[in-house]
Amino acid sequence: MEPRELRRAVEAGRATASELGLRVDDVVVIHNSDRVALRLVPCDVLARVAPSGHLADSEFEVEVAHRLADVDAPVAELDPRVAPRVHVRDAFAISLWTYYEAAGSEIAPADYADVFMRHHAALRRIDLDAPHFTDRVAAALREVDDRERSPELTDSDRELLSGALRGQSAAIGIDEAGDQLLHGEPHPGNLLNTRRGPLFVDLATCCRGPVEFDLAHAPDEVGKHYAGADHDLIHRCRALNWAMFSAWRWRRDDQMPGRDHWRAEGLNKVRAALDCCGSG
Known part of the structure; x- marks a missing residue:
């Protein structure tokens, strides 16, 4: 995303998590492309923020994650503190996920x-x-x-x-x-x-x-x-x-x-x- 759009995406992710009762004192941009991944701290949530034109893709991703969680698949999970859904704010689609610390070693x-x-x-x-x-x-x-x-x-x-x-x-x-x-x-x-x-x-x-x-x-x-x-x-x-x-x-x-x-x-x-x- 361009700088102006990125700032709006960061604020949309921050505001969405805060309104759901999650504490957000800072936001770290993990990845920036056509959609962004944000680490929200100290609540340790990964917010995935996409332009609302990608709403269907975001909803599909949440549905996939929800189904796979029921069969113990080796996938990242949605944040359990909020409902498993996509939120729309300021023309962005936002989903909230568990943030995982990297173990560091390369996968053999x-x-x-x-x-x-x-x-x-x-x-x-x-x-x-x-x-x-x-x-x-x-x-x-x-x-x-x-x-x-x-x-x-x-x-x-x-x-x-x-x-x-x-x-x-x-x-x-x-x-x-x-x-x-x-x-x-x-x-x-x-x-x-x-x-x-x-x-x-x-x-x-x-x-x-x-x-x-x-x-x-x-x-x-x-x-x-x-x-x-x-x-x-x-x-x-x-x-x-x-x-x-x-x-x-x-x-x-x-x-x-x-x-x-x-x-x-x-x-x-x-x-x-x-x-x-x-x-x-």
């Missing part, structure tokens, strides 16, 4: 795979209407195919991303028999190493697809510890994920920090991933 590949297996097992135990991963691919393609939405994307790079999105999505989505609910974007930044053990965060990306779609977001070694994983499919999913990541970075209104770096890096990752799955 075998432990990463183990928390994946437990999370996927928990996801199989809930009934939730979630989009298929191909719906997200279609959204990325709309950004790539529309020159007004991605005006700075060159013709050759537009062709690269369009081909990767269409080709890998078609190859991955041929057989949906093994699809299940997934986290959707379980990269290392969305897996916290806490005193309770590793916990997944950012649950709004929940979708349906093969487990390899999730595994492709993790470091390469993780898939080797996940029983029954199709490693060729992981390579295809990784190429697709980098193509979607790149599509978002080339949006005209993308606000990811370091966007220029990630625009170039994302395209390089797409080319490398396509080479790994023989689609370069």
